[in-house]
Amino acid sequence: MDSHAIVKTVLTVAVVVVVVVVVVVVVVVVVVVVVVVVVVVVIIVIFVVVVTILLHAVAQLVEALRYKQESRGFDSRWCHWNFSFT
Secondary structure, eight states, X not given: OOHHHHHHHHHHHHHHHHHHHXXXXXXXXXXXXXXXXXXXXXXXXXXXXXXXXXXXXXXXXXXXXXXXXXXXXXXXXXOOOOOOOO
C-alpha cells in the first residue's frame, strides 16, 4: 500500500468520525431542548392548577362573606356548638 492510499484511508476515517461526533452532539442538544420544554410545560401546568384552586377558594370566601349579616353581633348560623351542662 502506498502512502497516498494510507493518507486517503486516514482522511476517510477522520471524516466519518467527525460526522458521527456531529450527529451525536446534535442528538444530545435536541434531547436537552425537549427535556427543557417538557419541564417548562409541567411548571406552567402546575402554576395554572394552583392559581385556579386559589381563585376558587377566594371566590368561595367572597360568596360566604357576601351572605354574612352586616351586624357584628352573634350570628347563630355561623355557630354550631352544642353545650351540655348535665
